[in-house]
Amino acid sequence: MSDLVVVGLGYVGLPLVAEACRAGLQVTGLDVSPRVVEGLNAGRSHVDDLSDEQVGAMLAAGFTATSDASCVAEADAVVICxxxxxxxxxxxxxxxxxxACRGIGPHLGPGTLVVLESTTYPGTTAEVVRPxxxxxxxxxxDELPLAYSPERIDPGNPTYGLKNTPKVVGADDPAAQERARAxxxxxxxxxVVARGTREAESAKLLENTYRHVNIALVNEMVRFFHELDIDFWEVIRLASTKPFGFQAFTPGPGVGGHCIPIDPNYLSHRVRTQLGYGFRFVELAQEINSSMPAYVVSRVTALLNDQEKAVRGSTVLLLGVTYKPDIADQRESPALDVAKRLLQLGARVEYHDPHVEHWDVAGTVRADDDVLAAVGRADVTVLLQHHAEYDVAALEQSAACLLDTRGRTTGEKAHRL
Ligand SMILES: NC(=O)c1ccc[n+]([C@@H]2O[C@H](COP(=O)([O-])OP(=O)(O)OC[C@H]3O[C@@H](n4cnc5c(N)ncnc54)[C@H](O)[C@@H]3O)[C@@H](O)[C@H]2O)c1
Known part of the structure; x- marks a missing residue:
């Protein structure tokens, strides 16, 4: 008998397991991957945000992982991630x-609460999962209380975790709503109780579309401010001092991860298929953000040109290849596109990332030595991700030429995006 079965033990499912164990619930994890199930039962974590010690604490609290969907038969609640x-x-x-629904469906008993947490288009819970x-x-x-709750996990965020981030929960009838809330x-x-499943599904898409569009806005602006010879990073700093009505977003080499580049598409796809027209902001943001790696490469080319060098044969060092600082997750990282374009032009591409043991990009070379030594031999160093380990002032001093795509440098020597 479990209080909770979490289906899908990845970046979203595992933190939920950890928090539920901490709250004293009896938790079972269900996953189709034998590697994931065996690893967890042996005390090994496979996601950044959870250490082996935390998995050990989960096991000590009674958690077990399994691939056998019959574990939902006696469960109080099942959450799909x-x-x-x-x-x-x-x-x-x-x-x-x-x-996942086909796996658990035949084993569900009356009254078990089922919650979908996977990000998806509005209508999925009521129109796909319920039937x-x-x-x-x-x-x-009436025997199948069903709800949707968007996951807001922010990998690597030291301030906001699952427990202290408000959780939106929506169901389409009051009894299910109360079960899910409780x-x-x-x-x-x-x-935070939502009016229904569709509103809860849509809230997640609004959040991520908002980020996507605002990142695109500054990514478009940073290009022409560079040409106007106005320091856009300083412009952002100044605008940020307004205590109301402005939230700062910063440019970068593109958007990455599992959410920002992907989720807004769920909404634009739904609008297009159901209503027959486009969601223009999302389409424009997609176009601008996905062109940023090519823009970074054009800036590298120009910096080499200033040194009377060609891209072909030059050594370009990429610092930080993950999609966010201080984590190892490389999913959808724009660094991949930057590296491929530089390789195509004939550059010798080295990379350095304290969080990445092996970067699976054919043709790139890992800089195994000290980061400053690697910076010292590069014709151009590109700071793609600002990991906490990087001493930006030291990088700026050691580099022959540094392109800072994150606006972290303050000196006169570096070139900001
Ligand atoms: N990673 C994030 O930061 C994040 C944030 C918010 C929302 N989300 C959303 O949450 C959902 C899950 O993402 P994730 O990052 O945790 O994925 P993940 O790839 O890290 O983990 C998913 C797990 O589900 C398992 N799985 C796949 N099919 C299954 C099935 N039929 N039955 C049981 N297990 C199955 C996989 O083996 C894997 O272990 C997605 O919809 C994603 O968009 C992710």
Whole structure:
């Protein structure tokens, strides 16, 4: 008998397991990957945000991982956290959500609360998950309390974790709503009740579309401010002093990770397929943000040109290849596109990243030595990710030429994006 079964033990599922264990719940983890299940049962974490010690604490609190979906039979609540990548037509690929439902559906008993946390288009919980679960379980709508709760996990954020980030929860009937609210209230500090599943699904998409669009805004502006010879980073600093009505976003080499470049597509796809027109802000943001790696490479080319050097044969060092600072996650990192473009032009591309043992980009060379030694032999160093380990002032002093795509340098020697 479990208080909670978490389906999908990745970046989203595992922190939920950890927090629920801390809250004293009896938790079982269900995952299709034998590697994940065996690793966790042996005390090994496979996600950045959770240490082996934390997995050990989960096991000590009674957690077990399994691939046997019958574990949901006696559960009080089941939360689904499986991946929703982009499909070929630009919408969410719901294969994992559907397969998770097919796995658990036949074992569900009456009254078990089911919550979907995977990011998806509005309508998925009511139109895809509910019919599947009702058909497979043989349960009626009143016997199957179903809710949606968007995950807001921010990997590497030392201030906001699952517990102190308000949790939005939506269900389409009052009884399910109360079950879902009461369940999450055991685990997180603040539960925010949504009017229904569609509103809860859409809230997540608004949050990420807002970030995507605002990042695109500054990414477009940084280019022409550079040409106008106005320090855009200083402009942002000044605007940020306004205590209301302005939130600062900063330019960079592109957007990465599992959410920002992907989630807004779920909404634009839904609008296009259901209503027949586009979501122009998302399309424009996509175009601008995805062109940033090419812009970074054009700046590298210009900096080499100033030194009377060609890209071909020059050594370009990329510092930080992950999509966020201080984590090892490389998913959708724009560094990949930057490296490929430089390699295509014939550069010798070295990379350095204290969080990445092996970067699977054919043709790049790992700088195994001290970062300043690597910087010393590069024709151009590109700071792509500002990991805490990097001493920016020292980098600026040691580099023959430094392109800072994160606006962290303050001296006159470095070139900011
Ligand atoms: N990573 C983030 O920062 C983040 C933040 C917010 C929301 N999300 C969303 O949360 C969802 C999960 O993302 P994630 O990053 O945790 O993915 P992940 O790839 O880290 O983990 C998913 C896990 O689900 C397992 N799985 C796949 N199909 C399964 C099935 N049918 N049954 C059981 N287990 C299955 C996989 O083996 C894997 O261990 C996605 O919809 C994602 O968009 C992710």
């Amino acid at each position: 499986v991946p929703t990548p982009l499909s070929a037509d630009g919408g969410p690929d719901l294969a994992a959500v559907e397969s 599947l679960l009702e058909e497979l379980s043989g349960l009626g709508p 369940f999450y209230a055991q685990v997180v500090d603040t539960v």
